[in-house]
Amino acid sequence: MTATSEGPAPEAPLVEHHVLEYPGGYTRSLGPALSAFFTGLRDGRLVGARTADGRVVVPPAEHDPRTAAPLGEWVEVGPAGTVTAWTWVANPKPGKHHLSGPFGFALVRPDGADTALVGVVDAGVPEVMSVGMRVAPRWARVRTGTIHDLEAWVPLADGAAPAPAPPNEAPEVGEEPVTRIVCPIRLEYEINAGIAPSRYLRGLAQRRIIGQRARDSDHVYVPPRGSDPMTGAPTEIEVEVGQTGTVTTFCITNIAGLSELAPPIPYVTAQVLLDGAATPWFGLVTGCDPTEVRMGMRVRAVWSEQAAPDARTLVGFEPTGEPDAPYEHWKDYA
Amino acid sequence: MRRVGIVSFAQLTSPRERRRNEVELVIPVVQEAVRASGIPKAEIGFTCSGSCDYLAGGPFSFVAGLDAVGAWPPIPESHVEADAAWALYEAWLVIRSGEADSALVYGFGKPSLGDVDEILGLQADPYTVAPLWPSATDLAAMAASAAIAAGVVDERQMAEAAAAARRAGLANPHAVVGEDVTAEELLARPVTRPPLRDADVAPVTDGSAAVVLAAEDLARRVCDRPVWITGIAHRIDTPSPGARDLTDVASARSAAAAAGVGDAPVDVAELSARHSHEVVLLRRALGVGSGTVVNPSGGALVADPVMSTGLIRIGEAAAAVRAGDAGRAVAHAASGPALQQNLVCVLEAD
Numbered sequence: 001m002t003a004t005s006e007g008p009a010p011e012a013p014l015v016e017h018h019v020l021e022y023p024g025g026y027t028r029s030l031g032p033a034l035s036a037f038f039t040g041l042r043d044g045r046l047v048g049a050r051t052a053d054g055r056v057v058v059p060p061a062e063h064d065p066r067t068a069a070p071l072g073e074w075v076e077v078g079p080a081g082t083v084t085a086w087t088w089v090a091n092p093k094p095g096k097h098h099l100s101g102p103f104g105f106a107l108v109r110p111d112g113a114d115t116a117l118v119g120v121v122d123a124g125v126p127e128v129m130s131v132g133m134r135v136a137p138r139w140a141r142v143r144t145g146t147i148h149d150l151e152a153w154v155p156l157a158d159g160a161a162p163a164p165a166p167p168n169e170a171p172e173v174g175e176e177p178v179t180r181i182v183c184p185i186r187l188e189y190e191i192n193a194g195i196a197p198s199r200y201l202r203g204l205a206q207r208r209i210i211g212q213r214a215r216d217s218d219h220v221y222v223p224p225r226g227s228d229p230m231t232g233a234p235t236e237i238e239v240e241v242g243q244t245g246t247v248t249t250f251c252i253t254n255i256a257g258l259s260e261l262a263p264p265i266p267y268v269t270a271q272v273l274l275d276g277a278a279t280p281w282f283g284l285v286t287g288c289d290p291t292e293v294r295m296g297m298r299v300r301a302v303w304s305e306q307a308a309p310d311a312r313t314l315v316g317f318e319p320t321g322e323p324d325a326p327y328e329h330w331k332d333y334a
Numbered sequence: 335m336r337r338v339g340i341v342s343f344a345q346l347t348s349p350r351e352r353r354r355n356e357v358e359l360v361i362p363v364v365q366e367a368v369r370a371s372g373i374p375k376a377e378i379g380f381t382c383s384g385s386c387d388y389l390a391g392g393p394f395s396f397v398a399g400l401d402a403v404g405a406w407p408p409i410p411e412s413h414v415e416a417d418a419a420w421a422l423y424e425a426w427l428v429i430r431s432g433e434a435d436s437a438l439v440y441g442f443g444k445p446s447l448g449d450v451d452e453i454l455g456l457q458a459d460p461y462t463v464a465p466l467w468p469s470a471t472d473l474a475a476m477a478a479s480a481a482i483a484a485g486v487v488d489e490r491q492m493a494e495a496a497a498a499a500r501r502a503g504l505a506n507p508h509a510v511v512g513e514d515v516t517a518e519e520l521l522a523r524p525v526t527r528p529p530l531r532d533a534d535v536a537p538v539t540d541g542s543a544a545v546v547l548a549a550e551d552l553a554r555r556v557c558d559r560p561v562w563i564t565g566i567a568h569r570i571d572t573p574s575p576g577a578r579d580l581t582d583v584a585s586a587r588s589a590a591a592a593a594g595v596g597d598a599p600v601d602v603a604e605l606s607a608r609h610s611h612e613v614v615l616l617r618r619a620l621g622v623g624s625g626t627v628v629n630p631s632g633g634a635l636v637a638d639p640v641m642s643t644g645l646i647r648i649g650e651a652a653a654a655v656r657a658g659d660a661g662r663a664v665a666h667a668a669s670g671p672a673l674q675q676n677l678v679c680v681l682e683a684d
Contacts, residue, residue, distance in 0.1 A: 013352040028460065034461050038461075058576075059462045086476060086479050087475035087476050089472065109576070115577040116575075116576030118458070147465050189390065194356075195358055230405075231406075233404065234361055
C-alpha cells in the first residue's frame with residue numbers, strides 16, 4: 001500500500017477551453033405535482049402537497065417521501081416563511097445566479113408547510129440573515145412558470161403582512177397549467193490533453209504521426225494513450241508511423257448538419273490503419289467520389305496549412321492510387 | 335457466504351494536475367494495486383470503476399479509463415457514476431455471490447478542469463433547485479448553519495476538526511493541504527462561506543485510487559494479512575435538502591447500523607467529510623466516540639480527489655488494520671449534496 005510515482009518529464013501542457021452546453025437548454029416535462037407548483041408560481045401562489053398524515057410537503061411530490069403513497073391534494077402554503085438554514089454568496093456568477101448583487105441562499109419553510117424550499121434571499125448584507133428570520137416572496141413582474149417567478153425572498157418585519165403578487169406582465173400568459181420548463185445548463189472547462197495525446201498533437205504540428213509501442217508486443221497504438229489498451233501496461237516508446245494506410249471500414253454520410261465541423265454532404269469518414277500501426281484511426285476521406293471508397297483502399301494523409309498541435313491539422317486521407325491492400329492485411333479490423 | 339478481503343491499495347493525488355489526463359492518472363494506481371495484490375492481472379475476475387463524466391465535461395470517460403486496465407480479450411467489467419466506494423460495493427457483491435474470486439476497483443477524476451463545486455451542485459433537483467445554481471458548498475454551508483442553530487455542532491468543534499485534519503495532512507504524502515495550526519488560529523480567520531471558513535472546506539484535488547479485493551481463500555494465498563470487509567451497507571436520503579433533518583445524517587446512521595459498526599469498539603474511522611461540521615455529524619451518526627481515532631490521514635479535508643475520496647477512506651482504513659494500528663476500522667463514503675448518500679464499511683483482520 002504505497003504511493004505511486006510521477007510520470008515522465010514534462011513539456012508545457014496543451015490546454016483548451018471547453019464549453020458543455022445544450023443549445024436552448026433541456027426541456028423537462030413536469031408531471032402533476034410540479035405542474036401544480038409551477039402553475040402556482042406563475043399565478044403568484046406557493047403550492048404544496050398534503051400527505052395522508054396531514055403533513056404538507058413543498059415543493060409538492062407525487063409520492064409521500066415517507067410512505068410512497070400517491071399524493072394528489074395540492075394546498076396553498078405561505079406565502080410568508082421562516083429561514084431554517086442559510087449561507088451567503090458574496091460574488092454572484094453572472095449568467096448563473098439571477099441576482100446581480102450579493103445574496104443569501106436559504107432553506108425557507110413556508111407557513112403551513114412541513115418542509116423547506118431552497119431559495120435566494122435578497123437581504124443586502126449577511127448580517128441580516130439568521131435561522132428563524134421571517135421572509136416573504138418578492139414575486140417577479142413577468143412570470144412564466146419557472147422557479148425564478150419567485151424572484152427572491154425578502155426580510156419580513158415582525159407583524160408585517162407579505163405583499164401580494166403583482167399582476168403578471170408576461171405576454172400571452174393563459175390559464176392553462178404549466179406542464180414543462182426549459183433548463184439552460186452551461187459548464188466551462190480548461191481541458192488538458194494529457195502527456196501521450198500531447199505528444200501526438202505536437203507531432204501533427206510537424207506533419208508527423210506519432211504512436212507508442214506496447215511494452216509486451218510489437219503493437220503500435222495511434223493516437224497514443226499512455227497505456228496498452230490490451231494489457232493496461234504503460235507505453236513509453238514513441239514510434240513514428242507511416243503517412244499511408246488502408247481503409248478498414250467507412251461510412252458515407254448523406255445527412256447535413258450532424259456537426260458544426262462536418263463538411264458538405266455527401267462525405268466519407270473511415271477507419272484508416274496507418275502503415276506500422278496496430279489500431280485504425282478515424283478520418284475523412286477526400287479526393288475521390290464517395291462511391292469509390294472501399295475497404296482495403298490505400299490512402300495517404302492530407303495536411304492543413306496550419307502547423308498547430310491540433311487534431312484538425314491532419315485533415316484526413318486521400319487515395320494513393322496504389323492497388324488495394326489484400327484482405328489478409330485488414331481482415332482483423334473489419 | 336465467503337468473506338471478501340482487501341489485498342492491495344494504491345492512491346494518487348495532485349492539487350491541480352495539468353500534465354496527465356484522467357486515463358493517465360489511472361494507469362499508475364492500477365499498475366501498483368495489481369502488482370501489490372500478487373494476483374496476475376489476467377486472473378482478476380471482475381473490474382469496476384467509479385467516475386463522473388461531468389468532471390471533465392466529456393462523454394464516456396469511464397470507457398476511456400479502461401485503456402488503463404487493458405480490456406482485451408474482453409473482461410467482465412462495470413462502472414458506477416459515483417464514488418468508487420460504490421464500485422467496491424458492487425465488486426464485493428460479485429465476489430460474495432461467487433461470480434468472481436477477485437476484483438479490481440478503481441476511481442478517478444480531475445475536478446480541477448472545471449468548477450467542481452458548481453458541477454456537484456447540479457446533483458440537486460433540476461426543477462426547483464439547480465436553476466438557482468447553489469453549489470455543493472452552498473448546500474453544505476446551509477446544513478452547517480442548521481446544525482449550529484440546533485446546537486448539535488459549534489464553530490469550535492468545526493475548527494478543531496479542520497485543525498486536526500490540517501495537522502494530519504503534514505504527515506500524509508497524499509494530502510494536498512497540511513498545516514501546523516490550532517483551532518484558535520483557524521477561528522481567527524475570516525468566514526468566507528457562512529458559517530464556513532476556507533479550512534472548513536475540502537481542497538480541489540485531482541487523483542485516482544485502486545483496490546484489489548479477493549475471496550477468502552485467494553486472499554489468504556496472496557496476502558500475509560488480508561483485511562476483511564466484515565460489514566458494508568449504503569443508504570440514501572431524499573434529494574430535497576429541505577425535506578430532511580440536516581442536523582443529523584439519517585442515512586449514515588442507518589448504513590452504520592446495517593454494517594454493524596456498533597457491534598464492537600472502533601479503533602480508527604476514516605470519514606468522507608468534505609466540510610468540517612460533517613466530521614462532527616458523522617461521528618455522532620456512526621456512533622464513534624472518543625476512543626476512536628478519526629481521520630488519521632486527515633480525511634477529505636486535506637485531499638478530496640472526487641470519485642476516489644470514499645475508496646481512499648476504505649484503503650486508508652484497511653492500511654491501518656493491515657499495519658496493526660487498528661484492530662477494527664470503519665470507512666465512510668458520501669455522495670450527493672450535504673451528505674445525502676452514505677456508505678459505511680467495517681474492516682477487520684484475523
